[in-house]
Amino acid sequence: MSNGFDGTGAQEAAGVEPAGAGPVVGDGARQEVHPTGARPEPPPEPAPEPPVEADVGAARLAVLKALGDNTRYAIYLEVARSPLPLGTAEIADHLGLHPNTVRPHLERMREVGLLSVEADTRGGVGRPQHLYSLAPGAPSLGLEPPAFPVLARMLLSLARSTGASPEDAVEAGREQGRVDGARRAGRPCLDALVDVLAVLGFDPAVLAVADGATVAFAHCPFRDLAEANPDLVCGLHRGLVEGVVDAVGGGAVAAFHPLVDRTPCQVQLDLPVGPEGPLALGAR
Template sequence: MSTPPPDRTDLGPDLGADSGADSGADSGADTAHRFGPTRARVLDVLQDLAAPSTAAEVAARLGTHPNTARFHLEALVGVGVVSREREDRTAPGRPRTHYVAAVTGPRSSQRSYRLLAEILATHVDSSAPDPTGEAVSAGRRFGRTAAPAAERPQSVAAAAGLVVDTLAGMGFESQPTPETDSVRIDVTTCPFLEVATRHLDVVCAIHRGLMEGLLESADAPAGVESLEPLVGPSHCVARLTGAATTAPAPAR
């Protein structure tokens, strides 16, 4: 069986190379903000583990392949925010490589936002009369404002492209696939994953609402037929059809 190549999508700037900028002038926060969403999440997980960790352990927390985690970890080693250590072994076998976040390194740019997301999701989940409905409505409202100024999509496939491209700017990685009467969208990276594992209904409802709001704002000839959460590790599946299935947001 062949080994999957590391996922190099959404990497952010190549901070492992000499870009010609004076790296000493960058504050820790500035450096963290220059990472792409995927690499920042790798750093965030390693900081949360707070102990020497293998690529496989980081990958398990992210729901991704160890090769992908290792690729990002090595890039973080290259810019000095992560160090690499060899395991001390007395038993036979190849020593494992451990990674440790630098004590003086930047905190991940998503860290405080994840805490805020956790607080808000917990509140909606425990206090709203209809948590799922409230989350869909919130996502839809934001989605209507996030749609780029563009020509109206003329097909379900074009509408799916709009959704994929717009959500990519929010940290989602998705792949559309045309089917007989719909377009399947495989979401393989979700920026809300860590919160979704504890508040699945609320977070996935926000994701669905985002898509619905985008389609409504663009007056697209498509609607969200379904969103299947976590059919695999860090993998959700949405389907768009030609018949809009979204309901109007509740009046406030």
């Protein structure tokens, strides 16, 4: 409001802009006018995207925070241990909770990538209910249905009894790696490979060098089977890595060191050299 001494109140009442005032912009604020004619400095450039190690770390932190709630963790266990997708009411009944209590916890776990949701289309009155199951890319927490490890051991025994060779295992791994790599088409090679390994629970650690990178496997989700059958299981892992790199492009596997090597489990990649060294994680 005008104090009556500067005359701006009368000017505004008459529809005249006070001297020095800039034009009104869309939100009603006035654009600042610089009497010297100098343009204001442009806003700072947005911060560069964090490298994929930060992305993976942030995703892992979000998962841990999501499971830090006791009720949510109990709900996750219920879904993780079920061989079939579960509905909200079914989960609530198993845990003695109200569906309205369960529903937001399920949604939060879906947001961080722990759970997948699908509509139950088997008919019935009203809206189809949502069914929840472990997301395909959810990190392994050792909570899969007990049938999965048993099935893996039986399939491994079958492969050995039918004469599957280490090269057969490598090729089977390559087929899966190509599928996983194709889903990450357009991403830098190292970025895509680290993402695949992180999703599978290998906890990859990256060391960049002048013309490539070494990706170490800090954790092996296949370890129990690999120690008993290193030629086949490590062959599957090697093929998986090669398949991802082949499908994404922009790199090559220079060496793969499995569990039986004295060198820690790791893969060495040759990567194209850019202005600041090898094609870095998170480059776009």
